[in-house]
Amino acid sequence: MxxxxxxxxxxxxxxxxLVNQTIRGLTVRTAKLRLPLDQKLSHVxxxxxxxxxxxxxxYLLINTLLGSIVIHLGxxxxxxxxxxxxxxxxHDYVDLEFENSILRFTDPRKxxxxxxxxxxxxxxxxxxxxxxxxxLTDEFNAQALFLVTRNRKMPIxxxxxxxxxxxxxxxxxxxxxxxxxxxNPTLAAGKIxxxxxxxxxxxxxxxxxxxxxxxxxxxxDFIKPDGxxxxxxxxxxxxxxxxxxxxKCDTTIEKLVLAGRSTFFCPKCQPK
DNA sequence: CTCAGATCCTGTGCGC
DNA sequence: TGCGCACAGGATCTGA
Numbered sequence: 625m626x627x628x629x630x631x632x633x634x635x636x637x638x639x640x641x642l643v644n645q646t647i648r649g650l651t652v653r654t655a656k657l658r659l660p661l662d663q664k665l666s667h668v669x670x671x672x673x674x675x676x677x678x679x680x681x682x683y684l685l686i687n688t689l690l691g692s693i694v695i696h697l698g699x700x701x702x703x704x705x706x707x708x709x710x711x712x713x714x715h716d717y718v719d720l721e722f723e724n725s726i727l728r729f730t731d732p733r734k735x736x737x738x739x740x741x742x743x744x745x746x747x748x749x750x751x752x753x754x755x756x757x758x759x760l761t762d763e764f765n766a767q768a769l770f771l772v773t774r775n776r777k778m779p780i781x782x783x784x785x786x787x788x789x790x791x792x793x794x795x796x797x798x799x800x801x802x803x804x805x806x807x808n809p810t811l812a813a814g815k816i817x818x819x820x821x822x823x824x825x826x827x828x829x830x831x832x833x834x835x836x837x838x839x840x841x842x843x844x845d846f847i848k849p850d851g852x853x854x855x856x857x858x859x860x861x862x863x864x865x866x867x868x869x870x871x872k873c874d875t876t877i878e879k880l881v882l883a884g885r886s887t888f889f890c891p892k893c894q895p896k
Numbered sequence: 897c898t899c900a901g902a903t904c905c906t907g908t909g910c911g912c
Numbered sequence: 913t914g915c916g917c918a919c920a921g922g923a924t925c926t927g928a
Contacts, residue, residue: 627921658904658923682922699921700906715906733905735922778899787923794921883900886919903925910918 626697628792629835631682634703639677641705646673649721659737681755681791691742698735704728756789759828764790766822773813780816781809782883796863799888801828803862808894809887862888
C-alpha cells in the first residue's frame with residue numbers, strides 16, 4: 625500500500641473529478657474487509673453530493689454535507705475511476721457510482737476499509753481518536769519529537785511507524801527519512817538528541833513532499849485513480865537496495881528486521 | 897505503561 | 913515447468 629504520499633496523490637487526482645458529483649449507487653462485492661462493510665449503505669448514500677476529498681493520516685475522506693465515506697487502502701488497496709459498465713475484476717470490491725463514472729476500490733489482501741461515518745461520529749471514532757500529528761504540519765517539529773521520545777527504548781524506526789505521535793510514516797519512508805537524517809534505525813528513540821530531532825523532522829517533511837510531487841511513490845502495482853500505472857522504485861536511497869552501494873558513500877546497503885518489518889540502512893552513513 | 901509478536905488475506909517471485 | 917516457501921506498502925490485538 626500506499627503510504628501517505630500515495631494516499632495524498634490519490635486525493636489530488638480524485639478531488640477535481642468527484643467534487644459536485646452526486647452519488648447514484650453503491651455496489652459491494654465483499655463484506656470482509658478489515659472492518660465489516662455495511663451492505664445496505666446504498667440507501668444512505670444515494671443522492672448525496674460530494675463536497676470535498678481530504679485526508680487524515682492514511683484515511684481518505686470523501687465528504688458530503690451529512691458525513692464522510694472513509695477509505696483506507698491497507699497494504700494492497702487502490703482506487704481508480706472507470707467508465708460505467710466497465711466489468712469488475714477479481715478483487716474489485718466496492719463501486720461508488722456517479723452519473724458518468726465509477727470510483728472503484730480494489731484490494732487483493734483485504735486489509736483496507738470502506739465505511740460511512742456521519743459528521744457527528746467522525747472525530748470521536750475509534751479509528752481517529754488516537755491518531756497523532758500530521759507530519760506535514762508545523763505542530764510536528766523537533767521540540768515535540770524530542771519531548772515525546774524521552775525515556776523510550778523502542779527503536780526510532782518503530783517509534784516513527786506507530787501512529788500515536790506522528791501519522792503517515794510507513795515502512796518505506798521510515799527507512800528513507802532515517803537515512804537522510806543519518807540516524808541508525810535501531811537507535812533507541814529516547815537517545816536521539818535535539819539536533820537529531822531537528823534533522824529527522826526536516827528530512828521526513830522533505831521526503832514526503834518529494835514523494836507527493838512525484839505522484840506517489842513507487843509501488844510496482846500501484847495504480848493511480850485514473851487507471852494509469854504508478855511509478856516504480858526510482859527514487860529510493862536505501863529501501864529495497866540490500867547489497868547495492870550507498871548512493872552517498874558506496875558502502876553496501878544492509879537490511880535487518882525490526883518488529884517484523886524489513887529495514888534498510890547504510891552502516892557507514894548511519895552508524896550506531 | 898511499554899513493547900514484541902501474531903494476525904488478518906492474497907499475490908508474486910525465488911530457489912530447488 | 914511446477915511446487916513450496918518467504919515475503920509484501922498497515923494496523924490492531926494479546927499477553928508478557
